[in-house]
Amino acid sequence: MSRRVVITGLGVCAPNGVGLSDFTQALLNGKSGIRHQPNLEKLGFGCQVAGEPLVKDKLIDSYFTPLERRGLNATGVVYGVIAGVDAWKDAGLDKNLSNEPSWDRGVIFGTGILGVDKFREAIHLIDDGNVRRLGSTSVIQTMASGISAYLGGMLGCGNQVTTNSAACTTGTEGIIMAYDRISQGKAEIMLTGSCSDSGPYVWGGFDAMRILPRGYNNDPTKASRPMSATASGFIPGSGAGALVLESLESAQKRGAHIYAEVLGGEINSGGQIDEGSMTAPNSMAVQRCISNAISNSGIKASEVDVINGHMTATAKDGLEIANWSKALNRKGKDFPFINSFKGVIGHCLAAAGSIESVAAILQFKEKVVFKNINCEDIHPEITDVIAASSIPRETALYEPRVIAKASFGFGDVNACVIFKAFSM
Amino acid sequence: MLKEEKYQKLKDIIQVYLPEDVAVTDISKDSHLMNNLNINSANLVDIVLDVEDAFEIRLENEDMENMQTVGDAMAIIDAKLSAK
Numbered sequence: 001m002s003r004r005v006v007i008t009g010l011g012v013c014a015p016n017g018v019g020l021s022d023f024t025q026a027l028l029n030g031k032s033g034i035r036h037q038p039n040l041e042k043l044g045f046g047c048q049v050a051g052e053p054l055v056k057d058k059l060i061d062s063y064f065t066p067l068e069r070r071g072l073n074a075t076g077v078v079y080g081v082i083a084g085v086d087a088w089k090d091a092g093l094d095k096n097l098s099n100e101p102s103w104d105r106g107v108i109f110g111t112g113i114l115g116v117d118k119f120r121e122a123i124h125l126i127d128d129g130n131v132r133r134l135g136s137t138s139v140i141q142t143m144a145s146g147i148s149a150y151l152g153g154m155l156g157c158g159n160q161v162t163t164n165s166a167a168c169t170t171g172t173e174g175i176i177m178a179y180d181r182i183s184q185g186k187a188e189i190m191l192t193g194s195c196s197d198s199g200p201y202v203w204g205g206f207d208a209m210r211i212l213p214r215g216y217n218n219d220p221t222k223a224s225r226p227m228s229a230t231a232s233g234f235i236p237g238s239g240a241g242a243l244v245l246e247s248l249e250s251a252q253k254r255g256a257h258i259y260a261e262v263l264g265g266e267i268n269s270g271g272q273i274d275e276g277s278m279t280a281p282n283s284m285a286v287q288r289c290i291s292n293a294i295s296n297s298g299i300k301a302s303e304v305d306v307i308n309g310h311m312t313a314t315a316k317d318g319l320e321i322a323n324w325s326k327a328l329n330r331k332g333k334d335f336p337f338i339n340s341f342k343g344v345i346g347h348c349l350a351a352a353g354s355i356e357s358v359a360a361i362l363q364f365k366e367k368v369v370f371k372n373i374n375c376e377d378i379h380p381e382i383t384d385v386i387a388a389s390s391i392p393r394e395t396a397l398y399e400p401r402v403i404a405k406a407s408f409g410f411g412d413v414n415a416c417v418i419f420k421a422f423s424m
Numbered sequence: 425m426l427k428e429e430k431y432q433k434l435k436d437i438i439q440v441y442l443p444e445d446v447a448v449t450d451i452s453k454d455s456h457l458m459n460n461l462n463i464n465s466a467n468l469v470d471i472v473l474d475v476e477d478a479f480e481i482r483l484e485n486e487d488m489e490n491m492q493t494v495g496d497a498m499a500i501i502d503a504k505l506s507a508k
Contacts, residue, residue, distance in 0.1 A: 065444075066440060067440055067441060067467075070470070071470075133473060135469060135470045136466040136467055136469050137470075
């Protein structure tokens with residue numbers, strides 16, 4: 001059984017915009033959400049800038065009951081619930097107020113690590129011999145699946161409710177997992193997405209690895225420079241993106257608005273073999289992931305007209321371009337448009353794949369290719385392979401037909417998904 | 425602390441944990457926290473912690489087990505306060 005799967009709802013809580021309309025405006029204008037973080041400076045971080053969504057207390061009140069807000073100290077949960085509930089509403093779906101779970105609706109919502117601040121709170125209490133003072137909220141906010149559990153409960157879903165975790169591929173992997181479940185007929189509607197906590201305890205490990213730029217602490221909006229000759233590492237970010245995937249049949253029955261179709265995708269790993277390692281990608285696997293995603297989708301490589309890359313703004317951006325070029329067998333002026341949203345939002349880690357997929361899909365609706373920022377000076381390694389005109393430095397009016405989105409992560413894991421403008 | 429004052433303080437604590445379909449006015453001394461007020465069993469530990477903070481007392485595991493109704497809670501609080 002293989003059924004068509006469409007996207008009927010989107011939600012986002014991103015460093016440069018909370019909610020679809022602010023986020024869309026920010027992408028159209030290349031508005032950065034990367035800001036100086038006083039707490040990172042205080043703690044002596046090398047990189048003191050980051051992308052963190054600006055979420056007001058009042059906004060949190062409209063998603064959480066006063067009881068749910070008590071002791072809530074997990075930014076990932078806040079971002080994930082905002083994005084997830086928004087996507088559900090955007091799809092025209094209601095919370096399940098009946099006495100029976102919605103058996104054909106589920107949640108696959110990923111994260112890398114959840115409720116880090118809550119966990120810190122618990123560690124201090126435990127180390128002080130005060131374990132009895134933890135209260136009831138410690139487990140639900142720190143278990144990885146806390147985010148899918150919150151959403152599944154708020155929406156009353158009765159199908160699979162789970163959390164996937166595959167480092168920076170998490171969000172993109174989740175879309176493919178949700179696609180598989182619906183196309184196989186095991187569910188009608190899946191809320192998928194991913195979230196990542198903010199703060200020094202999430203970002204510190206990367207700072208310690210010396211892979212974050214240290215030269216932009218006074219110039220945060222210039223710090224994240226995907227595809228640039230002066231790229232010097234990724235800027236950490238946080239937030240959440242969410243998508244409602246639905247069988248075409250169900251979407252039509254409900255008369256739902258369809259943003260795009262998910263044609264298919266591929267998930268694989270480079271096995272940390274050859275050039276692949278815990279932290280570096282194996283090009284053989286990256287290329288295979290992209291070309292299998294295309295063949296699984298029943299299209300030709302020539303049909304891809306926009307790519308949203310992983311492109312973190314490290315020395316590996318050139319290698320990623322070369323891998324796309326080889327996988328698609330397209331180069332120079334024949335190469336599709338390519339963009340990276342990390343220039344404006346940073347690298348939102350586990351949330352990257354979902355936030356960037358939401359952005360990629362908005363390009364169908366807006367009939368544009370969103371601009372890249374901070375790459376006036378494209379790396380020569382990149383222009384050796386593709387034409388500079390493939391990298392829009394201003395938002396371009398264009399009607400994308402097929403968008404390929406890929407994410408790669410620690411552990412040498414890859415995911416690539418193919419979206420298509422919807423037509424019957 | 426006056427008895428009424430204590431009762432009000434306890435009601436204020438419990439109120440936070442009431443599900444949407446239970447009103448504050450439903451709280452009486454005979455109310456069973458879980459069976460009548462439909463409070464989630466996981467939240468009983470939170471009520472205990474809030475009571476500890478509000479009355480500056482410490483409740484032991486057996487106190488929590490004995491705290492079935494609002495009246496039980498009042499009695500336990502009274503006992504702890506007079507033992508202080």
